[in-house]
Amino acid sequence: MSSPEPMRRIGLWGAPSCGKTTYLASLFIAAARAKWALVGTDSTATDFMTANTDLLYQRRFPPPTFVIDNMSWILRGTSHRGAHLPGAPAPRPTTIRLDLMDSPGMLFGLGQQPPEDEDDLGYPAEDGKGGGTAASFDELVDRLVGCEGILYLYDPVRERDMGNEFRYFQNVLQRIAQICEEKGMFQGQYLPHKIAVCVTKFDDVRVLRTAYERKYLTYDPADPHRFPVLIPEHAENLYSDLLRVSSGGGAVQVHETIKTFFHRRRIRYFASSAIGFYKDPLAQHFQMRDFSNVQPGEHDDELRIRGPIRPINILEPLLWLGDDGQAAR
Ligand SMILES: Nc1nc2c(ncn2[C@@H]2O[C@H](COP(=O)(O)OP(=O)(O)O)[C@@H](O)[C@H]2O)c(=O)[nH]1
Ligand SMILES: [Mg+2]
Structure with a gap:
């Protein structure tokens, strides 16, 4: 009989408003569809997941979070790694712990105070909870260090407008x-x-169009909707192309830094969407001229989700990170 694997720990990390909360909200949906159970480790984590997943079903995005979130979930399922290969190991129960590293303080570590005009960094200036402290920064970095895997979310749309990714990234990485x-x-x-x-x-139209124009897309012939799929060999190219068009230009440096500090066998690139593409119910297939799943609200300026949620590559990075068999020694 195979014994359960030891629990692998993954830290979810990314700049404010890069999509961490929405990622988590869609993870519950993506995991259940793939027969993986996602379980909160305490009632705060469970309530957070319930509330945000519920919002997605209402076709709304989760509200911004400005407080330090110290939350974890456990993902339980069966690993079928290498199942297609001859002599593959038997499927075995797998447990992965996911810690959310979500704090504005991550940006201003080491006791620095946030600048006066925080707006350009995506936080409300009046929010007293948003500044972060040295302790919170150190605590969160410590937790990241203690993980085997890091899920680093990069939002090319936000970066295009704000251009502060490198500043954010290197602050945390140097400390790690x-x-x-x-x-x-x-x-x-x-x-x-x-x-x-x-x-x-x-x-997002800007992200998918970049992938389309550079010929990085294909589709799964078994998919009746023919939704675009990023060719895995081009995932790094898409990331680096998007970095180059970002506003600050410093974002390119993030890629160099990742390749300097992490072994290439321990880096993998993905492109994900928490909500997926829109497909006109009357159209037979996905249409390149009308796929945005986001639209402005009718009565307010809050963005709404247009059609059903179809998470893309939400569970996959976690399963890759949670797999201990591929890490270079
Ligand atoms: N188009 C699109 N927008 C998204 C997606 N995920 C998040 N967003 C947008 O990004 C905003 C910030 O996301 P959020 O999850 O709150 O970021 P966080 O600050 O990292 O937790 C949301 O309010 C949405 O407008 C996605 O998968 N697709
Ligand atoms: Mg959030």
Whole structure:
């Protein structure tokens, strides 16, 4: 009889408003569809998931979160790794712990105070809870260091407008590196972690068009809707192309830094969407001229989701990170 794998820990990390909460809200849906159970580790985590998943079903996005979220969920399912190969290991029960690292304080670590005009960084200036403290920063970085895998969400749409990704990223990464140095965790020049670099909002017109124009797309012949699928070999190209068109230009440096600090066998690129594409119910297939699943609200300026939720690549990065068999030694 096969014994259960030890629990793998994954930290979910990304700049404010890159889509972490929406990612989590759709994870419950994506996981259930793939027969993976997602369970909160306490009632705060469960209530958060219930409320945000419910909002998605109401075709609304979760509200912004400005407080420090110290929440975790456990993903339970069966790993079929290599099932298609001869002599494959038997499917085995798998348990993955997902920690949300979501704090404005991540940006301003080491006791720095947020600048006066926070608006350009995506937080309300009047929010007293949003500033972050040295303790919260250190605590969250410590938790990231303690994970085997890091799910790093990158929002190309936000970056195009704000252009502060590198500033945000390097602040956290340098601290992670320092702690790993102190603890003797480096493996040669590399951090020991796996990192899934995940471009969010794949359904956004600007993101999908880039992939389409560069010929990075295909579709699954078994999919009756013929929704576009990113060719896995092009996932890194899409990420790097999107970085190059971002407003600050500094975002390109994030990619270089990832490749400097993480072993290439421990990096994988994905493009995900929490909500998926819209398909006109009367059309036979997905249509390139009308696929946006987001629309303005009729009575307010809150964005609404237009059609059914079809999460794309939401569970996949977690399963890759949670798989201990591929990490380079
Ligand atoms: N088009 C699209 N927009 C998204 C998606 N996920 C999030 N968003 C948008 O990004 C905003 C911020 O997302 P949120 O999850 O709150 O980011 P967080 O601050 O990282 O938790 C949402 O209000 C949506 O407008 C997605 O999959 N597709
Ligand atoms: Mg949030």
